[in-house]
Amino acid sequence: MVGGAATPDNDFCFDYLPRITGSHSTYETVQAQLDGVCKGYFLLGENPAVGSANTGMQRRGMAELDWLVVRDFSLIESATWWKDGPEIQTGEMRTEDIGTEVFFFPAASHTEKSGSFTNTNRLVQWHHAAVEPDGDRRSDLWFMLHLGNIIRRKLAGSTDEADRPVLDLTWDYLTEGDTAEPVAETVLAEINGWNADGELLSAYTDLKADGSTACGCWIYCGCYADGVNQTARRKAHMLQSISSQEWGWAWPANRRELYNRASADPEGKPWSERKKLVWWDEEEQKWTGDDVPDFEPTKPPSYRPDDDARGVDALSGIDPFIMQADGKGWLYVPAGLVDGPLPTHYEPQDSPFDNALYRVQRNPARQTFSRPHNRYHPSGSEDGADVFPYVLTTYRLTEHFTAGGMTRWLPYLAELQPELFCEVSPQLAAERSLRHNDWATIVTARGAIEARVMVTSRMPSLTVHGRTLHQIGMPYHWGPNGLTTGDAMNELSAVSLDPNVHIQEDKALTADIRPGRRPRGADLPAFVAEYRRRARIDEHTGTEGAMAT
Amino acid sequence: MTTTQLGMPRVGFFTDTSVCIGCKACEVACKEWNAIPADGPLELTGESFDNTSALGANTWRHVAFIEQPAAPSAGGEHDGVRWLMSSDVCKHCTEAACLDVCPTGALFRTEFDTVVVQQDVCNGCGYCVSACPYGVIGQREDDGRVFKCTMCYDRIGVGQEPACAKACPTKSIQFGELDDLRERARNRVAELQASGLHDARLYGDSPDDGVGGNGAFFLLMDEPEAYGLPPHPVVTTRHLPQMWRHAAIAAATLLGGVVASFVGRQPARLRDR
């Protein structure tokens, strides 16, 4: 990426790379916004005003920014909150007081741009633009390339050392067409990497520490092997064996199954003929097979390390989990996780029940954020827990996708699921006088929303710890913008994170539910405040034992 | 072999509702392919996950959702509830009432034995709408003409399967030669019955039924009326000879009766002429 500017003398510009100064997860970024540390924000196809936990906190964070850039197909909630969002409706914020400068860029969709798509199963597949985008719509690649050009032009001639990383970038990607769309293959090729002669590398084993090779990301090295866009391959699975190596490309090294040594027994023979992936070839003295072996190619199954063996040599021929220090699969995790070493049970952040396993209610390693708009609930036998007596769980529908930025704007999908609803059992409906297809208000310490009621036996009431527990279930796709609109479920959720990957707990909350539509205007925050008062919630509620910030 | 007039094997749909997952891909694929407008107000119906409610001029595939209390022994039961899902479609009847009553010839039977409306002929008389015993075909309010499933006439005409069948991820909607489908369906019902799902039955598969069998038939997991289907529809044309007979007698009675009212003395002044 820095091409000729990288020399052995400057450590190949290693210091240009930003250092990890701590967790920069999305929720911690919001805290940084609230604290005035994070000044700018790019939202590229992301809609935190609907899809992230505690949407009120998300919007309050954005209101502290100097600037916000939103790129999406339509004016999603995260782009318009400053003029018509919930806090504007309640009067808690006024548009004229919000200093954030908001930029909206219409985005090209996946059919209007070429690029790669990487699944969580490591499969990288190329997609080709089918049509040119209309009007002002542009791809994210286009945006980044041309934004970079503008910034570099503005910084040209600067003598400030802080500007060198930007100015030293090789930013000369090929573009094509009337819109000067970057040729996405050139970007992929750069990620794959090349050598000093400009030849594309074929495997990450080609990478050298002497500056003679360059590679954007080592796990992707090989995706452009032999100068061929491997990710664009499309040989049908019916024409291939079980690993389907020639459909797309998997990182790293097109290895389809990680730890595939485990598919063979200690002698190196496949456990199953039908599912054989790799096996030991005694004649050739190497691992071979249907998949790329995830093992040292020439280490025989019979290999046993000496007592003083070090590094890879310390792993035997029957230790498939090569990314672990001892080559074993771990249930007991002594290192690498913030919590552990064994899985155990704690109650969710907000729970109607005491933890039956420990005196400690909640995971003491969890992350909490004590903010006025992120209050937690008393739980179990804690004072005030009965103010939110029901469990709220959230899920998805087939007809809508995540925060609804795509699906709630499409007529064919909007008409299939046209309104936000909550699902309750007949027993809960009776207890709270909820009527099928009528309205209900669901409330937590964070907010109150309204939804249609679906009374259904599919949402059973449970018996837990000898008493009845009613559940409320709801999809989380709705927001106030689009063809089908509704309140966002995440107005209700709080930010309480798992300590390792900072994922929010928005699938198990406690809440109350009442018949009828929710209050509007200033009555809404007053209504929620009254609940907090009744539950005697303060800045300490639910924060005990946590890694609080 | 069940063949069309041209001697080709007749094709149709077998919709096996026992594997329908209620994804509605069929509804969307159909609308996309046929450029059918989104219809209906954006309001929940309260009918479980079905916000489409019925087939009509702007809905040619309709997925029904039925929540039933069920015993643990019932197939697909979970927590005392059974959730049936089914994609409904025009039946393309062997004896199609809509086709029989169409006065303009807009409705016709294609070379695939399917029933299709010619949109450049239909004048919106609405007769087919009242004739259909399944309540399938409907009139588009802002257009005036009637519309219904064509079994993707344009796709099957080039050797492709209809859009809904192609989109269906579970192969609940199967398209192919009717004889093959019927055999497959019989085997499937036997399989389900053998595994204790005694409610499984076929609907519209028999050529001996009231419409001569359907070109689009179903495997249902409950009575037809639970899905909004008529239990034993009969094409109205079966009774038409009887109706014409009665009408002819009535017409003759009218003619004779009125004529007879003139029998008798002529009016005085006329007699004196």
Added chain:
Amino acid sequence: MSPRRRREPEFMSYYGRPILKEPTWAATDIAGYLFTGGLAGASSILAAGAQHTGRPALARSAKLGAFGAIAVSAVALVHDLGRPSRFYNMLRVAKPTSPMSVGSWLLAAYGPLAGASAVSDVTGVFPAAGRLAGDAAAVLGSGVASYTSVLIADTAVPAWHESRRELPFVFVGSAAASAGGFGLLSAPLDESAPARRTAVGGALVELAATRVMEGKGDLVSETFHTGTAGQLLRAARVLTAVGGAGAAILARRSRVAAAASGAALLAGSALTRFGIFAAGQASTRDPKYVVVPQRERDGVRPATVPA
């Protein structure tokens, strides 16, 4: 034969939704046409009879009545189409399985004949041809007055289809009553005897056939007794009975009584058609009218939701 003795039947449905589609036809247009078509057809027969038995006033009024009624019919039928500008597509094919196709051809022949007969009578041109046209219109008119029963019975609409045996007689009786009534209204007393007899005979047939149609005591026939249809048919019955009685007893001597009886019969005939139309619409709205009879026909008790 009170329908109210029947308990509400138990049966399964899909959220109580109708199975059938409601007729797309507008009552004003199509129930209206059932009336005007019947009036026209029967009037043509009266006109021909009057023509051949030296009753020129009755002949003229019946011919004009027929022509006027069939002209209104044509307007109503075209107006009811979803694409009125494509009305001529009715003559694209001739299909015996389609009563509407049969009717279109019937009207295509009858209409001009009724028109020629009326025009010839009023203007005096081509009298012989005009008389021939009138005779042909009379014969075809019997078809016009009766085929409409097949038109509505040849559907899946329960109230209409289940009445298919009686409807032709209801309709011709009603046609005769209305034509006779129109004659009583428009012709002088000394020529109106045949109109009187036609009116009384028609009213009797209309009342009797309707009674049979409505009185089956099955589930579907409750649509004739309840709601809008019930009100219309009850009013129709009263008007037809009063008009028929008036025609039989008073219309011989009093022009006023004759006119009043005639008006009552016309109104009764119209309400009969509108009532039957409304019953049909109602029978498509509730799935029970489809499910229960179909189950009973096979000797099977309708299934209910599992307990």
